Amino acid sequence: MNKISISLNLNGEDRVIDVFPNRRVVDLLREDFKLTSVKEGCSEGECGACTVIFNGDAVTTCCMLAGQADQSTIITLEGLAKNGELDVLQQCFLDEGAVQCGYCTPGMILTAKALLMKNSSPTEEEIKVGMSGNLCRCTGYEKIHAAVKNAVEIYKQKLEQGGESIG
Amino acid sequence: MKKRGKGVGSMWYGIGNTGLPNPAAAFVEVLGDGTANLMFGAADIGQGSGTAMAQLAAEALGITYEKVRVTWGDTRVTPDGGATSASRQTLITGNAVLKACEQAKGTLADVAAAYLGCQPEELDFSNNMVTKDGDATVTMTYHTLMAEMKTAGKMAVGAGYYNPTTTTLDPEDMSGIPYEVYSYATTICEVEVDTETGEVDVLKVVSAHDVGQTINQSMVEGQIEGGVVMGQGFVLMEEIEVSDKDGSIKNPIFSKYIIPSNLDVPEIYPILVESEGGPGPFGAKGVGEPALIPIIPAIVAAIEDALDVRFTKLPIFPKDIVAAVKEKETDADNGVLN
Amino acid sequence: MAKEYSVIGKSKVKVDGLEKVLGTTKFASDYSLPDMLYGRVFRSTVPHATVKKLYLEKARALDGVEAVLDYHDIPGKNRFGIIIKDEPCLVDDKIRRYGDALAVVAAKSPEILEEALALIEVDYDEIEPIFTFERALEADAPIIHGTTNIHQVKHLECGNVDEAFKKCDIIIENVYSTHRLSHMFIEPDAGIAYYDDDGLMTVVASTQNPHYDRNEVASLLGLPYNQVRVIQAATGGAFGGKLDISVQCHCALLTYHTRKPVKMVRSRSESTMVSAKRHPMTIEAKTGATRDGMLMAMEVKICSDTGAYASYGPAVITRAMVHCTGPYSIPNVRADATFVYTNNPMSGAFRGFGVPQVAVCHEGQMNALARKIGMDPVEIRIRNAHQIGSKLTTGQILENSVGFIETLEKAREKAAEVLS
Numbered sequence A: 001m002n003k004i005s006i007s008l009n010l011n012g013e014d015r016v017i018d019v020f021p022n023r024r025v026v027d028l029l030r031e032d033f034k035l036t037s038v039k040e041g042c043s044e045g046e047c048g049a050c051t052v053i054f055n056g057d058a059v060t061t062c063c064m065l066a067g068q069a070d071q072s073t074i075i076t077l078e079g080l081a082k083n084g085e086l087d088v089l090q091q092c093f094l095d096e097g098a099v100q101c102g103y104c105t106p107g108m109i110l111t112a113k114a115l116l117m118k119n120s121s122p123t124e125e126e127i128k129v130g131m132s133g134n135l136c137r138c139t140g141y142e143k144i145h146a147a148v149k150n151a152v153e154i155y156k157q158k159l160e161q162g163g164e165s166i167g
Numbered sequence B: 001m002k003k004r005g006k007g008v009g010s011m012w013y014g015i016g017n018t019g020l021p022n023p024a025a026a027f028v029e030v031l032g033d034g035t036a037n038l039m040f041g042a043a044d045i046g047q048g049s050g051t052a053m054a055q056l057a058a059e060a061l062g063i064t065y066e067k068v069r070v071t072w073g074d075t076r077v078t079p080d081g082g083a084t085s086a087s088r089q090t091l092i093t094g095n096a097v098l099k100a101c102e103q104a105k106g107t108l109a110d111v112a113a114a115y116l117g118c119q120p121e122e123l124d125f126s127n128n129m130v131t132k133d134g135d136a137t138v139t140m141t142y143h144t145l146m147a148e149m150k151t152a153g154k155m156a157v158g159a160g161y162y163n164p165t166t167t168t169l170d171p172e173d174m175s176g177i178p179y180e181v182y183s184y185a186t187t188i189c190e191v192e193v194d195t196e197t198g199e200v201d202v203l204k205v206v207s208a209h210d211v212g213q214t215i216n217q218s219m220v221e222g223q224i225e226g227g228v229v230m231g232q233g234f235v236l237m238e239e240i241e242v243s244d245k246d247g248s249i250k251n252p253i254f255s256k257y258i259i260p261s262n263l264d265v266p267e268i269y270p271i272l273v274e275s276e277g278g279p280g281p282f283g284a285k286g287v288g289e290p291a292l293i294p295i296i297p298a299i300v301a302a303i304e305d306a307l308d309v310r311f312t313k314l315p316i317f318p319k320d321i322v323a324a325v326k327e328k329e330t331d332a333d334n335g336v337l338n
Numbered sequence C: 001m002a003k004e005y006s007v008i009g010k011s012k013v014k015v016d017g018l019e020k021v022l023g024t025t026k027f028a029s030d031y032s033l034p035d036m037l038y039g040r041v042f043r044s045t046v047p048h049a050t051v052k053k054l055y056l057e058k059a060r061a062l063d064g065v066e067a068v069l070d071y072h073d074i075p076g077k078n079r080f081g082i083i084i085k086d087e088p089c090l091v092d093d094k095i096r097r098y099g100d101a102l103a104v105v106a107a108k109s110p111e112i113l114e115e116a117l118a119l120i121e122v123d124y125d126e127i128e129p130i131f132t133f134e135r136a137l138e139a140d141a142p143i144i145h146g147t148t149n150i151h152q153v154k155h156l157e158c159g160n161v162d163e164a165f166k167k168c169d170i171i172i173e174n175v176y177s178t179h180r181l182s183h184m185f186i187e188p189d190a191g192i193a194y195y196d197d198d199g200l201m202t203v204v205a206s207t208q209n210p211h212y213d214r215n216e217v218a219s220l221l222g223l224p225y226n227q228v229r230v231i232q233a234a235t236g237g238a239f240g241g242k243l244d245i246s247v248q249c250h251c252a253l254l255t256y257h258t259r260k261p262v263k264m265v266r267s268r269s270e271s272t273m274v275s276a277k278r279h280p281m282t283i284e285a286k287t288g289a290t291r292d293g294m295l296m297a298m299e300v301k302i303c304s305d306t307g308a309y310a311s312y313g314p315a316v317i318t319r320a321m322v323h324c325t326g327p328y329s330i331p332n333v334r335a336d337a338t339f340v341y342t343n344n345p346m347s348g349a350f351r352g353f354g355v356p357q358v359a360v361c362h363e364g365q366m367n368a369l370a371r372k373i374g375m376d377p378v379e380i381r382i383r384n385a386h387q388i389g390s391k392l393t394t395g396q397i398l399e400n401s402v403g404f405i406e407t408l409e410k411a412r413e414k415a416a417e418v419l420s
């Protein structure tokens, strides 16, 4: 098998790497780019721990091959905080106590982020459905929902004040 | 047809290992700038023992929470904390932390008393200040106190361990003192059962827990919410299947062993009850395991209430509901009274 | 006057919360070290057997494989277990469950590792496997450990149960059963072993009990306790399922022989296969009460299968027994429990240690009783509830911190407000 060259925009930076085409994207991110916030919980696309934002969508990376990442834009949790300042979602997860063990957290935050990038004022139902692919065994999800709802409110206020947009 | 029902479940839970010694220890050092290093063995597995210990130390030393730095679960640095299990760390490591802090505070209080011209017992430590009880004018900052400590060549260090008071249970009849203290809880829930599909929807859950004293409200609520949802999985969704050919687990993966997702979550109302006089730090008890327990019988009871059928076998999957409904109808057709 | 607390009771942000929302928290699988090897276990695919021959030569000869070890390579004690040391790090005498560890391999890459594992073969001499409680107790059943398949038997008694039942107006009898469950923490077990700069054997692992792990690693390697350092990595959920030894000893053994860092990350299915499960239980209960709902007597029989190894079985049986009445004062109680070994997956600690199981029974009995006498289920609980001064079945008198009745009242109040 020959290596292929992959170009992608990763957390705002253009990157090029040679990998075997059958390398999973989760390994590409964790092993080759050392972005260990991307977690692996099931390796079968069921738990959502390996979620990243891929071309604007929340996507699980454990069942995705490196070839698919060519010419893509990927955001991992490492790429969310800007200049040391937490993203609103990160702050809300922290403040609401939405984090227990924290293993599901990167995937949860990124799924919520992708959701809000598409729809800045989702209803409660839309939040729930949008986040239903991410499993958490610790929190019972209540505080995760609360965190996302708070973030929606804060983003709204920021928008009204003419501040930055969600994306 | 959709039928609703309500159910009650209660529980008690002895904190710590049963009738066995199970100590834990902690070390503390208050530093020159009024911050503190706290070290203990207890593993934080997400439930938040590290945070609870920082809060306890801050309260005990009279410094703000942010000034406490915790290190846990490193055998080269931290003393043994035993297992994070049996809902024991708040009680046991918590008391060890308080003992360590008291020892450090003893030295601090002597130096502060000499400086302020009062007795060590008269001092109140809080919010990074040391103040004479009942006289707000006799006061000093922690900063000054630590400077005085330096001048005096003294150090604010402490080590403590705690072992709950229990006895070995009698091998004949199990009499004795198995636990030092017990947590209690009651859960009441409401379900909706679809008699055709057998689906059970848990709608609302009220779960009241006697935690002795709350250390961190958000974390206790988080335990209760997580426990409620895990309990739903217990009754309605989860079961490990073992092959009777080779003893292997047939469903070791998430696509075959279904745990609750966020769409299964009911409205949850956690209630924290405090009860006095317990042996824990400021009276606190454990909640990690109690959080799971009472929802389990409560859901079973609510289903029974909805269908007027008894369930004594878990799990209760949709097929079991459908079968029970059918059996009840057949019995009714045959004139059997339930 | 009660002191106003300034820190406790408040919803402080968690000490480790910031790193967790930033994604910088290091879980065990996130560690990488120079020269690191990847380790994995070769496991049995039969539940009960002796090993006739284990063929390790081909794997050892593979380029990039740095160690292939079996029990002969263990310098110290080849048994661990929190209460009873009955589980081998690598099978020596016989296989007791599907998935028992037979050999460990360390290789330079995950790909080579996989290839090496595929080269290992084994010949078994199979023994009849035991999968049921009943079969475990039969006279002609093969013995799994020692001289009997009975893991533990417990008896609890207070008052005069037989006399008390004669005086009861109402007797409720039922048989309850609960099932085997898995913790399904989202992070599969993982760890890494290495020698630190001081030459100390160090293991960083996902665990609930690093000090216990330290002692087991030291005993496996024949080292003094202070020559081993175990560090708890951030742990991605556990619920009792990370109390037993998982990868700690296997990693350490590979590092001991290769002198190199070795990382082991279990797959989801390996993690679920070999970590402990919740004890399935059958609970027979007989409860006697007066017409006005006062509990007089209870008799309970608990049977459970602790699987291939003891793990936390002894803790579960004892706790289940003590808690089997529920939080109620019952003056006459007799309880018996029997746990057996089988060749099923190991049962052990899982959030509640047997109390969720017995709660299904004691609450089932309370609800049945309430229905039978037409009493409100909260009311009947209040009537029998533990309070200060209550005497437990163990003879202990409750002296403080008994908020049970308040949980009943507060829950009832809130339920009246929010339930339909």
Ligand code: FES
Pocket (backbone or CB within 6 Å): A039, A040, A041, A042, A043, A044, A045, A046, A047, A048, A049, A050, A051, A060, A061, A062, A063
């Ligand atoms: S690891 Fe990718 S979905 Fe679970």
Ligand code: FES
Pocket (backbone or CB within 6 Å): A098, A099, A100, A101, A102, A103, A104, A105, A135, A136, A137, A138, A139, B046, C186, C236, C237
């Ligand atoms: S916080 Fe542990 S899995 Fe979500």
